[in-house]
Amino acid sequence: MATVQEIEIPVADPNDPYKIPAAMPSSADRAPRSFDMSAFAVPTRKQEDFRFTPVDRMSEFFVPFDASGTTEIAVSDMSGKKLDAEDVEVVREAMGERYSGKVSKPNDRPSAVQWNACSEAVIVHVKRSMTKPVLVKITGTNMVMDALHIVLHVDDDVHANIVVQHSGSVNLAEGVEINTGARSVVSTTFIQEWDAGSKHVGNHRIRVGKEASLRHAVVTLGGDVVRIRMDQDFGGDHGDLNMLGIYFVDPGEHIEHRTMVVHNEPDCRSRVVYKGALSGKGAHSTWVGNALIEPTAPGTDSYELNRNLVLTPGAIADSEPNLEIENGNIVGAGHASSVGRFDDEELFYLQSRGISEQEARKLVVRGFFAELIEEIGVEEISGHLMDAIDRRLARSETSATARN
Amino acid sequence: MHTLEIKDLYASVETKEGRKQILKGVNLTVNSGETHAIMGPNGSGKSTLAYTLAGHPKYEVESGQALLDGEDLLLMTPDERAKAGLFLAMQYPVEVPGVSMTNFLRTAKTEVDGKAPAIRTWTKELTEAMKRLKMDSKFATRSVNEGFSGGEKKRAEVLQLELLRPKFAILDETDSGLDVDALRIVSEGVNRAKEKDNFGILMVTHYTRILKYIKPDIVHVFADGHFVKTGGPELADELEERGYDEYMPEGSTESALA
Numbered sequence: 001m002a003t004v005q006e007i008e009i010p011v012a013d014p015n016d017p018y019k020i021p022a023a024m025p026s027s028a029d030r031a032p033r034s035f036d037m038s039a040f041a042v043p044t045r046k047q048e049d050f051r052f053t054p055v056d057r058m059s060e061f062f063v064p065f066d067a068s069g070t071t072e073i074a075v076s077d078m079s080g081k082k083l084d085a086e087d088v089e090v091v092r093e094a095m096g097e098r099y100s101g102k103v104s105k106p107n108d109r110p111s112a113v114q115w116n117a118c119s120e121a122v123i124v125h126v127k128r129s130m131t132k133p134v135l136v137k138i139t140g141t142n143m144v145m146d147a148l149h150i151v152l153h154v155d156d157d158v159h160a161n162i163v164v165q166h167s168g169s170v171n172l173a174e175g176v177e178i179n180t181g182a183r184s185v186v187s188t189t190f191i192q193e194w195d196a197g198s199k200h201v202g203n204h205r206i207r208v209g210k211e212a213s214l215r216h217a218v219v220t221l222g223g224d225v226v227r228i229r230m231d232q233d234f235g236g237d238h239g240d241l242n243m244l245g246i247y248f249v250d251p252g253e254h255i256e257h258r259t260m261v262v263h264n265e266p267d268c269r270s271r272v273v274y275k276g277a278l279s280g281k282g283a284h285s286t287w288v289g290n291a292l293i294e295p296t297a298p299g300t301d302s303y304e305l306n307r308n309l310v311l312t313p314g315a316i317a318d319s320e321p322n323l324e325i326e327n328g329n330i331v332g333a334g335h336a337s338s339v340g341r342f343d344d345e346e347l348f349y350l351q352s353r354g355i356s357e358q359e360a361r362k363l364v365v366r367g368f369f370a371e372l373i374e375e376i377g378v379e380e381i382s383g384h385l386m387d388a389i390d391r392r393l394a395r396s397e398t399s400a401t402a403r404n
Numbered sequence: 405m406h407t408l409e410i411k412d413l414y415a416s417v418e419t420k421e422g423r424k425q426i427l428k429g430v431n432l433t434v435n436s437g438e439t440h441a442i443m444g445p446n447g448s449g450k451s452t453l454a455y456t457l458a459g460h461p462k463y464e465v466e467s468g469q470a471l472l473d474g475e476d477l478l479l480m481t482p483d484e485r486a487k488a489g490l491f492l493a494m495q496y497p498v499e500v501p502g503v504s505m506t507n508f509l510r511t512a513k514t515e516v517d518g519k520a521p522a523i524r525t526w527t528k529e530l531t532e533a534m535k536r537l538k539m540d541s542k543f544a545t546r547s548v549n550e551g552f553s554g555g556e557k558k559r560a561e562v563l564q565l566e567l568l569r570p571k572f573a574i575l576d577e578t579d580s581g582l583d584v585d586a587l588r589i590v591s592e593g594v595n596r597a598k599e600k601d602n603f604g605i606l607m608v609t610h611y612t613r614i615l616k617y618i619k620p621d622i623v624h625v626f627a628d629g630h631f632v633k634t635g636g637p638e639l640a641d642e643l644e645e646r647g648y649d650e651y652m653p654e655g656s657t658e659s660a661l662a
Binding site: 344348357363367 | 458459460461481482483485486487491492494497498499500501502503504507508511512515516547548564568
């Protein structure tokens with residue numbers, strides 16, 4: 001039997017009420033972090049973290065497996081040309097050797113299984129500021145279970161822009177660590193354009209350096225089951241985190257994003273904006289946004305927002321923002337969430353001006369996402385994303401036509 | 405010269421109490437350049453006629469035709485009707501969040517004309533049309549009708565009428581919710597567009613005040629789902645004086661229906 005530890009409750013000084021952190025239970029105390037998968041129970045829908053997840057459709061990610069090693073990974077510039085190793089060094093290392101396993105630890109069963117299924121990690125180490133984006137291209141070649149571990153490591157004071165593009169067919173468990181140096185300015189964009197039937201269970205562990213700024217964008221445009229959990233914390237004060245998400249869900253697909261922002265350092269800022277469009281019967285999206293403001297993080301400024309646009313009936317969007325505030329001395333902590341419908345009246349209005357139904361949907365979806373895509377900023381990326389969304393819309397049209 | 409010919413039109417709507425017939429044998433011919441005022445008591449089916457012609461999915465056509473130069477609009481989708489040359493200025497224009505007015509207008513113009521407008525002349529045309537309707541240039545960047553006041557929405561409808569240049573325009577209670585100044589600006593916009601394009605107008609209205617600004621050639625009384633009387637502009641004055649009571653079904657008054 002475990003010994004019961006006496007808890008001393010500190011008494012606040014009325015002249016400086018924020019000096020002593022509040023004594024209260026924190027969700028962080030209960031959340032296990034371990035490289036050992038036995039630290040985590042096999043997920044069921046009774047567990048809070050898997051409440052919205054169709055666990056039976058991804059049960060193969062909960063038990064140890066041999067990774068096929070067939071998923072291709074290539075690092076280059078946007079046009080596919082080799083990078084200068086003085087700028088970006090790409091190395092493979094044994095799990096946990098130098099750069100991997102440094103940003104927190106696995107935080108759920110599938111991420112621990114993934115860690116143990118990998119024999120090596122791919123390290124993308126950005127050493128010098130670059131004006132052009134780095135492209136990490138991940139291509140699935142078959143549906144045999146595979147696991148990858150990628151570390152995006154950016155040195156102090158470096159400005160970098162990294163695009164991670166996923167395509168092809170996979171059953172992939174993917175671990176990503178993002179470790180940004182002090183005063184760095186980093187943009188990472190993850191694009192999922194998987195072929196139909198693909199499954200992707202991802203776990204991002206993110207640390208934003210002291211006085212650093214990170215823009216972390218996730219764009220999920222395809223896959224049978226995609227579940228990406230992103231846990232973040234700050235490596236020092238005055239960090240700035242901007243998380244953006246775009247998703248497009250077709251009939252029968254489950255697309256889930258969980259952003260878990262942790263304010264553990266003073267005077268940091270975080271913004272989370274996720275937007276999704278859903279189309280058709282059985283299309284299911286889940287966004288869960290947690291923001292935990294720890295006693296050690298006075299001056300926190302945090303906000304999270306999720307908007308969903310249901311294009312046709314039968315789709316389900318789950319949206320759950322959570323805030324856990326353990327520090328009264330903050331600038332702000334807010335959230336907003338909505339699920340809206342592209343309704344018949346809007347469609348009729350656009351049609352009555354000569355715009356066809358397909359064109360009307362395109363107009364509305366492009367408008368819905370345009371603001372976020374603009375915010376991603378870099379032309380090469382935003383242009384690519386608008387193209388990708390257009391392709392995605394074209395695909396919905398084709399499948400809609402095929403069903404009729 | 406174009407002709408819009410409505411022939412023996414019957415249409416119904418799904419209500420909580422079951423399917424209800426609203427249009428009961430509508431017959432009307434409108435030629436280019438003519439302005440027809442369609443007046444009638446509340447609940448007579450005037451707006452239903454407007455929406456049925458434009459193809460709103462709520463209304464089901466039971467029988468009849470609406471021929472625009474011989475082509476039956478009722479067999480077309482709403483966007484095809486717009487391309488054929490029909491325009492409906494709505495009483496309650498719909499908000500479309502996320503789609504900017506600029507993008508919307510440009511897309512609509514491209515669809516209706518079958519080709520994208522030349523950028524330089526288009527921008528100039530849009531800016532000038534907005535200026536004439538006393539619309540702030542910031543409207544162009546806002547989402548379609550989102551957060552617009554009632555008067556702003558009506559101006560935006562007339563802006564579209566000017567830019568899309570239809571063969572026939574249906575104005576559904578365009579005067580409702582407008583103060584005197586806004587009514588004048590909106591009416592002037594309609595008159596300007598008509599002067600340029602000589603389209604035919606079906607002006608659905610309950611009150612006569614808009615007729616002081618947009619002069620009708622022909623005035624119809626619409627009651628219980630069809631036209632019951634047709635006359636010249638003097639008929640409007642008569643309605644102004646005597647109301648719609650004599651056109652109401654036996655035993656009811658308009659105030660009882662409203």
